[in-house]
Amino acid sequence: MTNDVKESFNPDSPPAPAALAAKVRTLAPSMTRSMQRVAEAVAGDPAGCAALTVTGLAELTGTSEATVVRTARLLGYPGYRDLRLALAGLAAHQQSGRAPAVTADIAVDDPIADVVTKLAYDEQQTLADTAAGLDTVQLGAAVAAAATARRVDIYGVGASSLVGQDLAQKLLRIGLIAHAHMDPHLAVTNAVQLRSGDVAIAITHSGSTGDVIEPLRVAFDRGATTIAITGRPDGPVSQYADHVLTTSTARESELRPAAMSSRTSQLLVVDCLFIGVAQRTYETAAPALSASYEALAHRHTPRSR
Amino acid sequence: MTNDVKESFNPDSPPAPAALAAKVRTLAPSMTRSMQRVAEAVAGDPAGCAALTVTGLAELTGTSEATVVRTARLLGYPGYRDLRLALAGLAAHQQSGRAPAVTADIAVDDPIADVVTKLAYDEQQTLADTAAGLDTVQLGAAVAAAATARRVDIYGVGASSLVGQDLAQKLLRIGLIAHAHMDPHLAVTNAVQLRSGDVAIAITHSGSTGDVIEPLRVAFDRGATTIAITGRPDGPVSQYADHVLTTSTARESELRPAAMSSRTSQLLVVDCLFIGVAQRTYETAAPALSASYEALAHRHTPRSR
DNA sequence: TCCTCGGTGAAAATATCTTTCAAATGTGAC
DNA sequence: GTCACATTTGAAAGATATTTTCACCGAGGA
Numbered sequence: 001m002t003n004d005v006k007e008s009f010n011p012d013s014p015p016a017p018a019a020l021a022a023k024v025r026t027l028a029p030s031m032t033r034s035m036q037r038v039a040e041a042v043a044g045d046p047a048g049c050a051a052l053t054v055t056g057l058a059e060l061t062g063t064s065e066a067t068v069v070r071t072a073r074l075l076g077y078p079g080y081r082d083l084r085l086a087l088a089g090l091a092a093h094q095q096s097g098r099a100p101a102v103t104a105d106i107a108v109d110d111p112i113a114d115v116v117t118k119l120a121y122d123e124q125q126t127l128a129d130t131a132a133g134l135d136t137v138q139l140g141a142a143v144a145a146a147a148t149a150r151r152v153d154i155y156g157v158g159a160s161s162l163v164g165q166d167l168a169q170k171l172l173r174i175g176l177i178a179h180a181h182m183d184p185h186l187a188v189t190n191a192v193q194l195r196s197g198d199v200a201i202a203i204t205h206s207g208s209t210g211d212v213i214e215p216l217r218v219a220f221d222r223g224a225t226t227i228a229i230t231g232r233p234d235g236p237v238s239q240y241a242d243h244v245l246t247t248s249t250a251r252e253s254e255l256r257p258a259a260m261s262s263r264t265s266q267l268l269v270v271d272c273l274f275i276g277v278a279q280r281t282y283e284t285a286a287p288a289l290s291a292s293y294e295a296l297a298h299r300h301t302p303r304s305r
Numbered sequence: 306m307t308n309d310v311k312e313s314f315n316p317d318s319p320p321a322p323a324a325l326a327a328k329v330r331t332l333a334p335s336m337t338r339s340m341q342r343v344a345e346a347v348a349g350d351p352a353g354c355a356a357l358t359v360t361g362l363a364e365l366t367g368t369s370e371a372t373v374v375r376t377a378r379l380l381g382y383p384g385y386r387d388l389r390l391a392l393a394g395l396a397a398h399q400q401s402g403r404a405p406a407v408t409a410d411i412a413v414d415d416p417i418a419d420v421v422t423k424l425a426y427d428e429q430q431t432l433a434d435t436a437a438g439l440d441t442v443q444l445g446a447a448v449a450a451a452a453t454a455r456r457v458d459i460y461g462v463g464a465s466s467l468v469g470q471d472l473a474q475k476l477l478r479i480g481l482i483a484h485a486h487m488d489p490h491l492a493v494t495n496a497v498q499l500r501s502g503d504v505a506i507a508i509t510h511s512g513s514t515g516d517v518i519e520p521l522r523v524a525f526d527r528g529a530t531t532i533a534i535t536g537r538p539d540g541p542v543s544q545y546a547d548h549v550l551t552t553s554t555a556r557e558s559e560l561r562p563a564a565m566s567s568r569t570s571q572l573l574v575v576d577c578l579f580i581g582v583a584q585r586t587y588e589t590a591a592p593a594l595s596a597s598y599e600a601l602a603h604r605h606t607p608r609s610r
Numbered sequence: 611t612c613c614t615c616g617g618t619g620a621a622a623a624t625a626t627c628t629t630t631c632a633a634a635t636g637t638g639a640c
Numbered sequence: 641g642t643c644a645c646a647t648t649t650g651a652a653a654g655a656t657a658t659t660t661t662c663a664c665c666g667a668g669g670a
Binding site: 613615616617619620623624626628629630631632633634 | 641642643644645646647648649650651652653654655656657658659660661662663664665666667668669670
């Protein structure tokens with residue numbers, strides 16, 4: 001019906017991306033009074049106008065729908081609908097511009113929304129740092145050792161204990177024999193059993209956690225291949241590690257103890273290790289993974305809705 | 306309980322800014338086939354879809370206008386018009402800003418360096434999605450409840466169990482009475498003890514893990530404030546949750562089971578919860594944190610070299 | 611004063627979006 | 641397998657929003 005005259009109306013411009021304010025200024029002289037009011041409103045508050053219908057904008061500016069449409073045309077759009085779409089884009093655009101200003105520390109009186117933003121940002125940063133700082137040669141060696149190990153023992157206490165359990169869980173799921181030791185005494189006791197061909201992994205952010213170093217030392221002495229995942233590659237734990245995987249030490253604040261960001265970093269390393277192993281043992285890992293998935297499906301209750 | 310509200314303007318979510326793809330992924334399972342086709346088209350080519358009318362999009366996806374509108378509603382918009390507006394915003398956003406879109410899957414023969422890069426990127430993405438999709442009102446309510454709770458019980462099995470332990474550990478460190486239950490039977494047994502003023506938190510990615518839902522239900526019935534941390538806010542678990550915190554559902558691949566990315570998401574939510582509580586109880590939290598830090602320092606062996 | 615003409619908005623015409631409703635499809639019980 | 645029931649779906653009716661039409665208004669010039 002009316003789509004035949006689509007492009008004959010606006011000879012001058014394709015839909016302007018962000019230079020809307022400028023365009024308004026340029027075209028203002030050639031506008032009539034009412035059109036100027038509309039253009040002004042649009043340039044002044046793109047986001048607000050994007051939320052309005054033609055009628056709404058007409059009322060806001062004290063003009064009529066026809067004038068609004070005419071203004072939209074003059075600005076280079078086929079009609080108001082398209083101007084509105086562009087406006088929405090612009091609004092999102094300038095909103096995103098303010099985003100990167102979130103490098104501040106988390107404060108006690110931060111609103112919860114800021115906490116979420118800052119925390120996510122920090123953790124993203126931590127991940128990037130970790131990925132950048134991770135020695136892929138060491139990682140490759142660790143993967144090779146773990147993939148062919150007779151058994152894998154993992155040591156971690158405190159927050160690192162959870163990371164160790166995570167790794168153990170995952171390795172178990174792809175058919176490896178892995179165990180995360182949480183009790184330091186039992187860890188040492190078990191480490192005595194290790195020998196060449198076995199793998200021992202110590203996880204400690206500080207690099208100097210005695211309870212973790214001790215079993216690793218024993219494993220090392222017994223001839224097992226030892227791996228340290230630590231934020232302090234120069235720490236004592238590295239003495240007894242054949243391969244050291246470095247986690248990043250992110251900023252910590254009063255409200256955000258080191259444990260929090262180190263955990264993110266440790267988990268990334270652990271995940272990389274896991275995927276590396278899964279790749280190398282793909283033949284057995286893939287079926288094992290789907291089998292465990294199948295088994296779990298039965299534990300779910302049907303959706304309610 | 307976040308059941309949909311028919312007539313009000315903003316049912317459950319404010320117009321999502323950039324987290325659309327994440328939202329689509331989260332809600333996809335609860336969508337019908339045709340709705341999924343629409344959602345897919347929208348997530349796949351926001352810019353293209355923003356240029357289409359309802360009818361156009363319906364034809365493109367081989368569905369009807371009604372279905373398109375339904376999908377828009379499900380995604381949290383009052384109607385298609387608003388979805389379209391948001392789409393335009395998104396398009397502008399990703400055109401100008403960073404939209405690397407290097408979302409290649411991790412393959413079996415990827416070199417280890419690529420694994421690290423891709424994994425870090427994926428997790429960063431997951432964090433961003435989670436942060437964007439997290440309802441800060443619900444979070445605020447959850448924080449308020451937890452901060453003043455007589456005791457906090459946490460339920461999680463499998464991978465979520467570790468997240469629960471992490472949360473419990475942290476809350477304990479700032480002086481709260483928190484416990485992560487790993488045995489479903491004991492969890493139920495303990496849930497019976499809860500009453501008004503207590504808080505129960507269930508962590509389940511699928512939203513339908515019976516072992517976790519059951520204790521939460523008991524706690525709910527007993528009058529405790531219940532919180533669900535789940536990737537499926539429409540799942541059965543939400544029935545018994547006063548506050549639902551949504552984690553993002555990232556893409557999973559054969560080598561990268563869902564558990565891996567859901568864990569990242571869950572941990573972010575848990576961290577936010579923790580920091581929120583720490584803020585509210587700062588007077589007691591701060592000394593408690595430094596005290597536990599002090600206590601641990603003695604467990605470290607001195608640095609070598 | 612009267613005429614002309616661009617500017618303007620009310621209202622009609624059209625396009626677009628939303629809702630309703632019944633047919634089609636799937637699902638579970640028997 | 642068949643039936644009863646619930647869910648999903650699209651066609652068409654209904655409601656809004658946008659665009660177009662057209663007549664009115666008022667400023668400047670003969």
